[in-house]
Amino acid sequence: MKEEIVIAGFGGQGVLSMGKILAYSGLMEDKEVTWMPSYGPEQRGGTANVTVILSDERISSPILNTYDTAVVLNQQSLDKFESKVKPGGVLIYDNYGIHNPPTRNDINIYKIEAMEATFDLKNAKAYNMVVLGALLKVKPIVTLESVLKALKKTLPERHHHLIPMNEQALKVGMDLIK
Amino acid sequence: MEEVRLMKGNEALAHAAIRYGADGYFGYPITPQSEVLETLEELRPWETTGMVVLQAESELAAINMVYGGAACGKVVFTSSSSPGISLMQEGLSYIAASEVPALIVNVMRGGPGLGTIHPSQADYFQATKGGGHGDYHMIVLAPSSVQEMCDFMWLGWDLAFKYRTPAMLLADGIVGQMMEKVVLPEPRKRRTEDEIRQLCPWAINGRKNMRPRNVVTSLELDDERMEQNNLRFQRTYREIEKNEIRYEEINTDDCDYLLVAFGSMARICQKVMEIAQEEGLKLGLLRPITLWPFPYEQIKKSSRNAKGILVVELSAGQMIEDVKLAVECKVDVKHYGRLGGIVPTPEEVLDSLKEQFSINK
Numbered sequence: 001m002k003e004e005i006v007i008a009g010f011g012g013q014g015v016l017s018m019g020k021i022l023a024y025s026g027l028m029e030d031k032e033v034t035w036m037p038s039y040g041p042e043q044r045g046g047t048a049n050v051t052v053i054l055s056d057e058r059i060s061s062p063i064l065n066t067y068d069t070a071v072v073l074n075q076q077s078l079d080k081f082e083s084k085v086k087p088g089g090v091l092i093y094d095n096y097g098i099h100n101p102p103t104r105n106d107i108n109i110y111k112i113e114a115m116e117a118t119f120d121l122k123n124a125k126a127y128n129m130v131v132l133g134a135l136l137k138v139k140p141i142v143t144l145e146s147v148l149k150a151l152k153k154t155l156p157e158r159h160h161h162l163i164p165m166n167e168q169a170l171k172v173g174m175d176l177i178k
Numbered sequence: 179m180e181e182v183r184l185m186k187g188n189e190a191l192a193h194a195a196i197r198y199g200a201d202g203y204f205g206y207p208i209t210p211q212s213e214v215l216e217t218l219e220e221l222r223p224w225e226t227t228g229m230v231v232l233q234a235e236s237e238l239a240a241i242n243m244v245y246g247g248a249a250c251g252k253v254v255f256t257s258s259s260s261p262g263i264s265l266m267q268e269g270l271s272y273i274a275a276s277e278v279p280a281l282i283v284n285v286m287r288g289g290p291g292l293g294t295i296h297p298s299q300a301d302y303f304q305a306t307k308g309g310g311h312g313d314y315h316m317i318v319l320a321p322s323s324v325q326e327m328c329d330f331m332w333l334g335w336d337l338a339f340k341y342r343t344p345a346m347l348l349a350d351g352i353v354g355q356m357m358e359k360v361v362l363p364e365p366r367k368r369r370t371e372d373e374i375r376q377l378c379p380w381a382i383n384g385r386k387n388m389r390p391r392n393v394v395t396s397l398e399l400d401d402e403r404m405e406q407n408n409l410r411f412q413r414t415y416r417e418i419e420k421n422e423i424r425y426e427e428i429n430t431d432d433c434d435y436l437l438v439a440f441g442s443m444a445r446i447c448q449k450v451m452e453i454a455q456e457e458g459l460k461l462g463l464l465r466p467i468t469l470w471p472f473p474y475e476q477i478k479k480s481s482r483n484a485k486g487i488l489v490v491e492l493s494a495g496q497m498i499e500d501v502k503l504a505v506e507c508k509v510d511v512k513h514y515g516r517l518g519g520i521v522p523t524p525e526e527v528l529d530s531l532k533e534q535f536s537i538n539k
Contacts, residue, residue: 023357027184035184035357039210039295060448062356065523 001031001056003141004064007131008049008081009073009094014128019050022132024150025142026054036062047076054141071135073114078102090138094131110138112176118169126169133173144170180361187327187353188213190360191257191283194331196223199368201252202230204243206262209295210351211285214257227368237262241269241282248278249394251374251381253335257283259351260301261292264309270344271310274411275396277380279338281331282316283347285354286492288519296519297351299441299492305348306470306500313408315415317345317422318469320440324358332363337422339377341414348469350492352442352521415471423476424467430480433462435531436509438477438501439490440466442521447490449524450531459537469497477504486510486535490527493517510535 005022009015016037023035036051051067053059069090070081078093079100085091087106095101096115112134118127136144147170151163185193192214195203200223205215215233223229234240240256247254258266263284273280286301288294301309305318317337319330330347338345374381382392398404426444429451430436439447444465451461464480466473481487487509489498495513502511514530516522531537 020357024184027182027359033184033357033359036352037355039351039355059358060452061446061450061524062352062358062442063446063521063523064449065525 001054001141003054003069003139004067005052005054005069005071005135006049006064006067006081006084007052007071007073008047008077011046011048013048013073014125015048015073016050018128018132019052021147021150021154022052022135022142023054024154025146026052028146028149028153029142031055031142032057032059034059034062047074049077049081069135069139071131073131074098075100092131092135092138108138110134110177112173114173114176117172117176121169121172123165123169126165129166129169130173130176133170134176135173136170137174137177182359182361184357185324185360186213186355186357187321187324187349188285188355189217190324190328190362191331191347192217192221193362194328195255196221196227196229197363197365198332198335199227199253199366200229200255200335201368202232202243202247202254203256204230204232204234204240204247204254205256205258206234206237206240208259208262210287210297210354211257211259211283213354214283214285227365229368237265238269241266241273244280244282245269245273245276245278248273248280249276249381250383251378253369255281255283255331255335257285259285259287260289260298261287263301263304267304267310269310270316271308271312271314272396273344274310274314274316275312275407276394277342277411277414278394279335279342280344281334281338281347282344283349286348286350288517294519295351297442297492297521298517298519299350299443300494300496300517301348302469302491302493302496305346306472314411315418315470316343317341317418317471318348319345319424320348320467320469321353322441322444322465323353324356324360327353328360328362337418341418342380343414343418348441350442351519352445419471422468423471423473425473425476426463426465426467427476427480428463428465429460430462430464432460433483434460434485435462435535436481436484436487437461437463437490437531438466438487438497439463440469440497443490443492446522446524446527450490450527453524453528454531461531466497472500472504474500474504477501478506481505481509484509486512488527488531488534489513490522491515492521
C-alpha cells in the first residue's frame with residue numbers, strides 16, 4: 001500500500017494541520033509517513049499546500065510531481081493540481097468559491113460542499129476535519145479510530161474536550177460523499 | 179519499547195541535542211531552521227539537564243559563544259541557514275585553528291546573498307572547501323531523513339570530540355521542514371566537570387591540583403611553530419580521511435547509469451530510480467554521507483561499469499567537481515540542478531538524464 005496525497009488551499013484553512021493529522025493517523029497504523037509542507041513567508045490568506053505520503057515501505061522522495069489523490073480547497077489550487085493527478089486517481093474539491101470546475105475525465109472527481117457543511121456546524125475551525133472526513137470516505141487509507149487516536153496525540157490535553165466535536169465534523173465530511 | 183514519533187527534522191535535532199547531554203546552544207533565528215531554537219525553548223532543558231539555550235544578538239555572537247564553550251570542553255552547538263552561516267565563517271576558522279570540538283548545523287536555503295527561504299545545496303563549496311580562511315577542514319555530514327537529522331547530531335559530536343575539530347550538519351530546507359518518523363535515542367547525562375577533565379585534558383576549566391596551564395588560541399606569531407600547528411592539523415585531516423568516510427549505495431552493482439546525490443536530493447533520486455526501473459532503465463545511487471571527507475574511492479569503484487554519472491544537486495554544480503576528481507575523467511560526468519530555492523521533480527531529473535546521455539527509452 002502506498003498513497004501519495006497533496007492537500008492544497010488557502011493558508012488558514014487548516015491544510016497543513018489536516019495533513020499532519022493524516023500523517024499521525026498513518027503513524028498510529030505503523031505506516032511509513034512523510035509530511036512535506038510548502039513552507040513560505042506567507043501567513044493567512046496566501047496559498048498553502050502539503051504533500052503527505054503513507055506507505056507500507058520506505059518512502060523515497062518526499063516531493064512529487066504527480067499524486068494518487070489531490071484535495072483542493074480553492075481555485076488557484078485546483079488550477080495548479082488538477083493536471084497533476086495520476087490517470088485513474090482521485091480529485092476532491094470544495095465547490096465553495098470555484099468558478100472553473102475541473103474538466104478531466106480520466107480521473108475520479110468528487111465535488112464536496114465542505115464549506116457549506118461547516119457553516120451548518122457553526123464551527124469554522126472544524127472545516128479541515130470535514131474535508132478529511134470526505135477524503136477518508138473516498139479513500140479509507142486510515143481508520144476513523146486512528147484519526148481519533150492521532151488527534152488525542154497531537155492536541156494538547158487542554159483541547160481534548162474538542163475531540164468529540166472533531167469526530168462529528170469528520171462524520172459530517174464522510175456523509176458529503178454520496 | 180522505543181517510541182516512534184513524528185516530527186520535523188529541525189525539531190528532531192533539538193531533541194537529539196538535549197538527549198546527547200549537550201551543555202549549550204547559541205543561535206539566532208532564521209528560516210528554514212527557526213524550529214531548532216523554538217523547540218529548545220519549548221522543551222526548556224535548562225530546567226531538567228541544565229543545558230543553556232541562548233538566543234544570541236547575532237550569528238557572530240553565537241559562533242563565538244560556541245567557541246568559548248568548546249574551549250572549555252563543553253558540548254555546544256549552533257544552527258543557522260546559509261546567510262547566517264556565512265557570518266560565522268571567521269569563528270569557524272578560529273575553532274578549527276584552536277582545535278576545539280563544536281557542532282554547527284546549516285539548514286541551507288537559496289542564495290547567494292539573502293536569497294530565498296527555500297531549499298538549496300549551494301553551500302557545498304563553503305562547507306567542504308572551508309568557507310573561512312586558512313588550511314582547515316571540518317567534518318561535514320549530510321542527513322537525508324529526519325532520523326538522520328537526529329542520529330548525525332550524535333555522530334557529529336562524537337567525531338568532533340574524537341578529532342578536536344568542528345563538524346557540520348549540512349541539511350537543507352526539505353530535511354529541516356519535513357516530518358517523518360523518528361526514534362529518539364535514550365537520554366544521556368551531561369558530562370560532569372571531572373569527566374570533562376578526563377576526556378578533554380586540553381580544555382580550559384580551572385587549574386585543579388595545579389595542573390599545567392592550558393592555552394586555547396588560534397594565534398601563533400612564531401612562524402615555525404605555526405607551520406608545526408598546520409602540519410598537525412593536516413595529520414588529523416589525513417586520519418579523518420582514512421577512518422571516517424561514510425556513504426550509502428543503492429543498486430550500484432549492476433547499473434547502466436550512476437546517480438550521485440546527497441541529502442534531500444538523494445531521496446528524490448531514489449524516486450527517479452523507481453520510475454526508471456518501470457521503464458527498464460537500471461540506475462544506481464551513491465549518496466555521500468560525509469561530504470568531507472569525500473568518498474572518492476567508492477565513486478570510482480561504483481561507476482566502473484556505468485555508462486555515465488549524473489550528479490544531482492540543488493546548485494549550479496559544486497559536488498560534481500569532486501565526482502570528476504574521483505573518476506579522473508574516465509567516466510562521462512553530467513550535472514543536473516535547480517537553483518535559488520527551486521526543487522526539481524523526479525520526472526524532471528529523469529528527463530534530464532535521458533537527454534544528456536541520449537537515452538531513447
